[in-house]
Amino acid sequence: MRFRSTIVSGALLLSACGGGEAPPAPPPPQVTVATPLQRDVVDWDDYTGRFEAPQDVEIRPRVNGVITAIHFSNGQDVQAGQALFTIDPRPYRATLEQARAQVARAEAAAANARQVTQRSRALAAAQAVSKEELEANIATQRSAEADLAAARAAVSGAGLNVGFTTVRAPFSGRISDRRVSLGDSVKDGDTVLTRLVSLDPIWFTFEGAESFYLKNLRQAARGERGSSRNTANPIEIQLADESGYRWRGHMTFLDNNIDPNSGTIRARAVLPNPKRFLTPGMFGRARLLGSGTYKALLVPDEAIVTDQTRRLIYVVNRENKAATRLVEVGASVEGLRIIRGGLAPTDLIVLDGIGRVRPGAPVTPKRGQIKPRPEAQAAPTSPLQEPSSGQATAGAAGAQ
Numbered sequence: 001m002r003f004r005s006t007i008v009s010g011a012l013l014l015s016a017c018g019g020g021e022a023p024p025a026p027p028p029p030q031v032t033v034a035t036p037l038q039r040d041v042v043d044w045d046d047y048t049g050r051f052e053a054p055q056d057v058e059i060r061p062r063v064n065g066v067i068t069a070i071h072f073s074n075g076q077d078v079q080a081g082q083a084l085f086t087i088d089p090r091p092y093r094a095t096l097e098q099a100r101a102q103v104a105r106a107e108a109a110a111a112n113a114r115q116v117t118q119r120s121r122a123l124a125a126a127q128a129v130s131k132e133e134l135e136a137n138i139a140t141q142r143s144a145e146a147d148l149a150a151a152r153a154a155v156s157g158a159g160l161n162v163g164f165t166t167v168r169a170p171f172s173g174r175i176s177d178r179r180v181s182l183g184d185s186v187k188d189g190d191t192v193l194t195r196l197v198s199l200d201p202i203w204f205t206f207e208g209a210e211s212f213y214l215k216n217l218r219q220a221a222r223g224e225r226g227s228s229r230n231t232a233n234p235i236e237i238q239l240a241d242e243s244g245y246r247w248r249g250h251m252t253f254l255d256n257n258i259d260p261n262s263g264t265i266r267a268r269a270v271l272p273n274p275k276r277f278l279t280p281g282m283f284g285r286a287r288l289l290g291s292g293t294y295k296a297l298l299v300p301d302e303a304i305v306t307d308q309t310r311r312l313i314y315v316v317n318r319e320n321k322a323a324t325r326l327v328e329v330g331a332s333v334e335g336l337r338i339i340r341g342g343l344a345p346t347d348l349i350v351l352d353g354i355g356r357v358r359p360g361a362p363v364t365p366k367r368g369q370i371k372p373r374p375e376a377q378a379a380p381t382s383p384l385q386e387p388s389s390g391q392a393t394a395g396a397a398g399a400q
Contacts, residue, residue: 029356032368033316033348036297041333044287049206053197053280061186062164074177078169089165096158106148113141173198200273207264224292229254235269237284298336314350314357316365322357334372
């Protein structure tokens with residue numbers, strides 16, 4: 001009995017160790033795949049800058065005197081030619097009247113000299129006066145006429161000074177506060193009365209990196225995009241509290257040198273500002289046309305895997321096995337990411353289940369579709385290195 005029990009126990013042990021079947025392998029992971037979305041897009045380069053007044057002047061008097069009236073409220077909008085200050089005009093009016101009296105005296109002297117010369121010419125024809133006397137009378141007439149011209153010039157100068165006693169806005173814009181009060185004495189060209197800036201149109205000034213400048217130069221050389229030095233490239237601007245680019249203008253200036261200290265070049269755009277909402281000194285983020293229209297492949301940001309400095313996308317081949325593609329990414333458009341290289345339009349990219357995918361391993365693909373989506377639904381992405389464009393828009397750039 002003991003021997004038989006030992007044999008049975010050994011048989012059970014052998015059955016437990018090797019006699020059973022191996023568990024089945026897990027099925028390939030199921031993933032959603034789709035071909036990249038194709039769109040005609042335009043790249044936009046990102047910049048930051050501030051708004052600036054095209055005309056910005058300190059208003060100073062052009063005559064000496066005492067302030068007798070102030071005709072504006074601090075910070076209001078004014079029109080070209082509008083009166084701002086009055087300087088006591090009485091001394092200048094008196095000078096003007098004196099100059100006019102001098103003109104009357106000079107006119108009388110000139111008229112008398114002309115009559116004397118006329119008589120002398122008649123007498124000289126009859127040889128009743130000498131030639132020397134006639135020449136003297138002619139010289140006296142010319143001197144009187146010169147005195148008359150000087151007197152008239154003095155009237156003109158005095159009239160200008162009277163006009164300068166009313167200080168007017170040289171252009172339409174927004175006035176600052178007054179820097180003088182009633183009764184203050186002001187000095188010609190020295191005293192600052194106030195400051196005036198123009199608002200419509202308004203400038204947006206910014207600096208661009210040398211890498212962007214080089215990229216744009218090469219695009220212009222290839223005929224893809226005109227240089228902002230001689231092309232009114234469209235620009236769109238977003239204010240600090242805005243989520244979209246609602247302010248539109250065009251480029252008007254690109255500097256002639258790159259600052260060796262900062263490695264940037266100055267640039268400027270002009271924007272209409274009819275409601276005068278935009279104010280000099282205001283901060284803005286701008287996107288400038290960065291390319292011509294081209295066909296691009298778009299994928300969701302979550303389909304892109306970051307491996308240190310590399311960007312990878314999983315694709316599924318004809319044998320339903322996963323493989324990786326090293327890709328070059330671009331700007332964001334319609335909530336998707338532009339793929340600049342490394343991907344074909346027919347590639348089936350893995351959209352979800354990426355954590356279960358291994359290169360060379362089989363998968364169970366399920367066809368899906370990539371659709372545009374609002375920017376608010378786009379996954380956050382890491383910043384791009386210059387000179388890649390920061391944004392893009394679908395379709396051709398509209399005329400501004």
